[in-house]
Amino acid sequence: xxxxxxxxxxxxxxxxxxxxxxxxxxxxxxxxxxxxxxxxxxxxxxxxxxxxxxxxxxxxxxxxxxxxxxxxxxxxxxxxxxxxxxxxxxxxxxxxxxxxxxxxxxxxxxxxxxxxxxxxxxxxxxxxxxxxxxxxxxxxxxxxxxxxxxxxxxxxxxxxxxxxxxxxxxxxxxxxxxxxxxxxxxxxxxxxxxxxxxxxxxxxxxxxxxxxxxxxxxxxxxxxxxxxxxxxxxxxxxxxxxxxxxxxxxxxxxxxxxxxxxxxxxxxxxxxxxxxxxxxxxxxxxxxxxxxxxxxxxxxxxxxxxxxxxxxxxxxxxxxxxxxxxxxxxxxxxxxxxxxxxxxxxxxxxxxxxxxxxxxxxxxxxxxxxxxxxxxxxxxxxxxxxxxxxxxxxxxxxxxxxxxxxxxxxxxxxxxxxxxxxxxxxxxxxxxxxxxxxxxxxxxxxxxxxxxxxxxxxxxxxxxxxxxxxxxxxxxxxxxxxxxxxxxxxxxxxxxxxxxxxxxxxxxxxxxxxxxxxxxxxxxxxxxxxxxxxxxxxxxxxxxxxxxxxxxxxxxxxxxxxxxxxxxxxxxxxxxxxxxxxxxxxxxxxxxxxxxxxxxxxxxxxxxxxxxxxxxxxxxxxxxxxxxxxxxxxxxxxxxxxxxxxxxxxxxxxxxxxxxxxxxx
Amino acid sequence: xxxxxxxxxxxxxxxxxxxxxxxxxxxxxxxxxxxxxxxxxxxxxxxxxxxxxxxxxxxxxxxxxxxxxxxxxxx
Numbered sequence: 001x002x003x004x005x006x007x008x009x010x011x012x013x014x015x016x017x018x019x020x021x022x023x024x025x026x027x028x029x030x031x032x033x034x035x036x037x038x039x040x041x042x043x044x045x046x047x048x049x050x051x052x053x054x055x056x057x058x059x060x061x062x063x064x065x066x067x068x069x070x071x072x073x074x075x076x077x078x079x080x081x082x083x084x085x086x087x088x089x090x091x092x093x094x095x096x097x098x099x100x101x102x103x104x105x106x107x108x109x110x111x112x113x114x115x116x117x118x119x120x121x122x123x124x125x126x127x128x129x130x131x132x133x134x135x136x137x138x139x140x141x142x143x144x145x146x147x148x149x150x151x152x153x154x155x156x157x158x159x160x161x162x163x164x165x166x167x168x169x170x171x172x173x174x175x176x177x178x179x180x181x182x183x184x185x186x187x188x189x190x191x192x193x194x195x196x197x198x199x200x201x202x203x204x205x206x207x208x209x210x211x212x213x214x215x216x217x218x219x220x221x222x223x224x225x226x227x228x229x230x231x232x233x234x235x236x237x238x239x240x241x242x243x244x245x246x247x248x249x250x251x252x253x254x255x256x257x258x259x260x261x262x263x264x265x266x267x268x269x270x271x272x273x274x275x276x277x278x279x280x281x282x283x284x285x286x287x288x289x290x291x292x293x294x295x296x297x298x299x300x301x302x303x304x305x306x307x308x309x310x311x312x313x314x315x316x317x318x319x320x321x322x323x324x325x326x327x328x329x330x331x332x333x334x335x336x337x338x339x340x341x342x343x344x345x346x347x348x349x350x351x352x353x354x355x356x357x358x359x360x361x362x363x364x365x366x367x368x369x370x371x372x373x374x375x376x377x378x379x380x381x382x383x384x385x386x387x388x389x390x391x392x393x394x395x396x397x398x399x400x401x402x403x404x405x406x407x408x409x410x411x412x413x414x415x416x417x418x419x420x421x422x423x424x425x426x427x428x429x430x431x432x433x434x435x436x437x438x439x440x441x442x443x444x445x446x447x448x449x450x451x452x453x454x455x456x457x458x459x460x461x462x463x464x465x466x467x468x469x470x471x472x473x474x475x476x477x478x479x480x481x482x483x484x485x486x487x488x489x490x491x492x493x494x495x496x497x498x499x500x501x502x503x504x505x506x507x508x509x510x511x512x513x514x515x516x517x518x519x520x521x522x523x524x525x526x527x528x529x530x531x532x533x534x535x536x537x538x539x540x541x542x543x544x545x546x547x548x549x550x551x552x553x554x555x556x557x558x559x560x561x562x563x564x565x566x567x568x569x570x571x572x573x574x575x576x577x578x579x580x581x582x583x584x585x586x587x588x589x590x591x592x593x594x595x596x597x598x599x600x601x602x603x604x605x606x607x608x609x610x611x612x613x614x615x616x617x618x619x620x621x622x623x624x625x626x627x628x629x630x631x632x633x634x635x636x637x638x639x640x641x642x643x644x645x646x647x648x649x650x651x652x653x654x655x656x657x658x659x660x661x662x663x664x665x
Numbered sequence: 666x667x668x669x670x671x672x673x674x675x676x677x678x679x680x681x682x683x684x685x686x687x688x689x690x691x692x693x694x695x696x697x698x699x700x701x702x703x704x705x706x707x708x709x710x711x712x713x714x715x716x717x718x719x720x721x722x723x724x725x726x727x728x729x730x731x732x733x734x735x736x737x738x739x740x
Contacts, residue, residue: 480722
């Protein structure tokens, strides 16, 4: 084999949730996020691999059901395979639902490009006792290579690449789907007209069929007057005939189909029950947060001890080296306290994402769209809009990006507006810290209540916007529900590791810088280094906010400073408290006692703490999220409006909580 | 009859997709077509339901379910 060969370009194309991204990751070693609802991959992604010395360029495309151009995913995928120099298309097919997956295959075969069929999820097929005739199947699909693989178990991957390297120049043989005679006549006529106008094209039949379907893109690229030949859209007939052929294929190649698919149906009787569906969902989320808090806290102890040793040793080392006191203060009180304090929350974050990964990979998440559909349609959104909101429990940034899966721009913006109210993982440290400091035994309940308030606020705001906007009630939910499966350890591990990595990166960058900046504004004043923090720049800035925050029970300059710094990342609210009050290990028992003691002296009690948590829950998300929202909405004024709205909402809610709370308690 | 009038656990055959054009095409691409057999797996009072069609499960809102005409399948 010649290593100087041009790389072979391979595109993974397939239905949503058929395992394209898992396969792509298996080949390229990339760690792209895999999730089983549509819209996770919304842009094409590229990677590289090689086989037997052949360099191979791999492209992952968004999942599509067909090669029309009605959704963003379809447009991206179609552009990719039509315009790029793709040598071979790997059509990833979920073998456990062949009937529907083969519809896309039929269209790809019409393109006449080399296609290799990767029959994925063969393990599930076997588990269910089904059998596929691997000899007959390629015969019925124009003799293209058909390779059984399991992306989950990483089997068949070499065979697939072998097929790529050896078959990348061969397209499907013959015509796979023969349409009814009158349709075939039309196809022939359009082909002739095309040949007359544009000469010989390599995928004449594909263009002709697309023209009979009234496909706009094809007419745009190859304008052609077809009056007299094409008098209406034959799309319906073409689809029907493709499916008829697929039925033949399935009847001949697939055995024992219905035998063991009953498991998912049985589980669904409970999880998507008309009455119990929502309580079960809330229960599952409660369990997730319960685990996050209890198991996370159990593991946390080790981190704290570690941090304590490090902090003490570091301080002793610096003093022994005779480092000047101000630098020691910057390093220990600023960086170690700020960054280290955040690191001790890692176990909680880890458990949260582990639980979310389990839910996603099991197939439950898509069900939530169905379960919440009525609630969401009452506020003018489809149940599908609930999926980005769920992602928001992890991080607002991917959640906002996932709104691309929604049908209209209006739905997208409304969903983007409410997604930040879902408590992201960055807000978790705030809840953990303040709930434990001020609510002791009830900490867990208090933290869960914040998640619920966020959820209710989101739905409430969507309702108000819906009423003001005067839009009509719609119930256009249309979503595929995957089969339940045991979560795959590898998928879960990749997902969790990616999140942990993000968290560590954030601690090392945003929070690191924020802690340094904070230390400086705390130790510098208009006249240089200050002895008393109340003379510092930070205090001056914070004091401006005191009158505004006072009605919410947050009237101290330190809280003002913490909230402003929290805009860089919400965890920074916590690290700010460490730096502001010089607490070295804020998440430990001693650190909490110290901080709650200082705060109590300022008259800051449980009601204030709750108001603070509500404010943190609702106020403007971090800079990264705002940036993403600006990019996704492509509107600076809309984004600006949203920021102001969220600030106002946070203030109003915090004031209500504090004022009512003060009266009651 | 319309799909949303169907009962849980019963078999139906699609007689026509009458929904708005964009939705109809999407349904057709998903395999909900004339002559397609469907089973209603789950249904809520409001009319949204889960159906099994061509080997997969689809969750449909009431509005979409209303646009699918079906008749009971002969067993």
